[in-house]
Amino acid sequence: MTRKQATIAVHSGLNDDEQYGCVVPPIYLSSTYNFLDFKQPRMHDYSRRSNPTRDAVQRVLAELEGGAGAILTNTGMSAIHLVTMVFLKPGDLLVAPHDCYGGSYRLFESMNKRGAWRVKFVDQGNYVELEAALAEHPKLVLLESPSNPLLRVVDIAVICNAARNAGAVSVVDNTFLSPVLQNPLALGADLVIHSCTKYLNGHSDVVAGAVIAKDPDLVKELMWWANNIGVTGAAFDSYLLLRGLRTLAPRMATAQYNALAIVEYLQQQPLVKKLYHPSLPENVGHEYVARQQRGFGAMLSFELNGDEMLLRSFLKALQFFTLAESLGGVESLISHTATMTHAGMSEEARAAAGISETLLRISVGIEDHKDLIADLDNAFRTASRD
Structure with a gap:
């Protein structure tokens, strides 16, 4: 802006x-x-x-x-x-x-x-x-x-x-x-x-x-x-x-800062199979970002490296990320794409679009990024033990 x-x-x-x-x-x-x-x-x-x-x-x-x-x-x-x-x-x-x-x-x-x-x-x-x-x-x-x-x-x-x-x-x-x-x-x-x-x-x-x-x-x-x-x-x-x-600019600035910190953390997490965020050089269309955007945004997605049982355990262990649809609020949300936001697409259509059954989407809020990362870290550790 x-x-x-x-x-x-x-x-x-x-x-x-x-x-x-x-x-x-x-x-x-x-x-x-x-x-x-x-x-x-x-x-x-x-x-x-x-x-x-x-x-x-x-x-x-x-x-x-x-x-x-x-x-x-x-x-x-x-x-x-x-x-x-x-x-x-x-x-x-x-x-x-x-x-x-x-x-x-x-x-x-x-x-x-x-x-x-x-x-x-x-x-x-x-x-x-x-x-x-x-x-x-x-x-x-x-x-x-x-x-x-x-x-x-x-x-x-x-x-x-x-x-x-x-x-x-x-x-x-x-x-x-x-x-x-x-x-x-x-x-x-x-x-x-x-x-x-x-x-x-x-x-x-x-x-x-x-x-x-x-x-x-x-x-x-x-x-x-x-x-x-x-x-x-x-x-x-x-x-x-x-x-x-009236608070759009500062909200976006804080959420985007938090998102970049979380992306950096998730890049080191072995239970993350694939990470999606426009800041990543391997992200599809990364070369266009500097030309048309003034930042990378506060949305990110990742594929969990595991089965449904691991996914359930991971989601259940989260405290600061709310399992819910929608995005863009001051609070951080996480959603399971296949059964929530994109449940209206057939399984074949999701597969053709590259949306896997273990894909999770995060809307990063304006909480302290250290608390958010600690919450994710605890959930990953809990899921790996279960």
């Missing part, structure tokens, strides 16, 4: 209250607003369409990502669904990563089976495979970089340019890095999506999503459809998200 972005985040929505001068903007919980007169609506008429608190957080999200506008939705998945329904019609093709988030994979595969549109899952780091998919003239190309859960990095600028030449709209899921560490619109993407549930809110108490667009006309179309199908975010969630954004 640039210094200006950090200042924008801290001052998000502050001092906007002209009535009482509240430093922190109030929550506008009203569902409806009176008309000035017959055929004379105010700026807001119904909160599904627009709400003052939601407007405030949408302005901040657009500024942080360098977009013309943002649409706050009620979940991260509804943000993805909104984009697909706006840009895809029956027969249209979506090109998506073969190793994308399990919820995205489930949505795309189920809509494909219903005939809503078509999807092709490809290894976007394999340019031969990607070019073959783009030759089919897709309407939408989705990127995840780094990917969930294998932290693979792809060249956003190159892929977005190739998508544009193929006549497709490009959308980048920037949930793992947030605007602190990456701005896909500046790299050529048409749209950016976020699960605001994660780093943007940062406190595991809001479920929300966002779509940010570079083109003002796309913002208007997405906003119209969000109101039309009723996926806009709630006022109280908007207020909590504004609160979370």
Whole structure:
């Protein structure tokens, strides 16, 4: 995050209250607003369409990502669904990563089976495979970089340019890095999506999503459809998200520092078969990190060198890492990919993406890194004894 972005985040929505001068903007919980007169609506008429608190957080999200506008939705998945329904019609093709988030994979595969549109899952780091998919003239190309859960990095600028030449709209899921560490619109993407549930809110108490667009006309179309199908975010969630954004930069800095310390520890751990993190030279796409990211992020994954019994023992021994889905909160979380975040993918699809049955994903929080490493060390020692 640039210094200006950090200042924008801290001052998000502050001092906007002209009535009482509240430093922190109030929550506008009203569902409806009176008309000035017959055929004379105010700026807001119904909160599904627009709400003052939601407007405030949408302005901040657009500024942080360098977009013309943002649409706050009620979940991260509804943000993805909104984009697909706006840009895809029956027969249209979506090109998506073969190793994308399990919820995205489930949505795309189920809509494909219903005939809503078509999807092709490809290894976007394999340019031969990607070019073959783009030759089919897709309407939408989705990127995840780094990917969930294998932290693979792809060249956003190159892929977005190739998508544009193929006549497709490009959308980048920037949930793992947030605007602190990456701005896909500046790299050529048409749209950016976020699960605001994660780093943007940062406190595991809001479920929300966002779509940010570079083109003002796309913002208007997405906003119209969000109101039309009723996926806009709630006022109280908007207020909590504004609160979370104010600490985004320091939270990310601490979590990333902790993650690097844990990666260094895990590299020496014999019960770790394979480690995934963008800082590692052997990580897929490591060569693109310096070009498009301002850091490595606080997500990491590793394959445990053992069977299910060892895995169960390891997880049970953890005290500071909570076994739970989601990510990006102040607390450290660990999840078993195959049975949790990516359970919606078939076993064959997970195998094709390289997601093993012993893969564990960690969202590193802001606790003291020495405590986190000690917790992992104790769990490894306990699992090796059992």
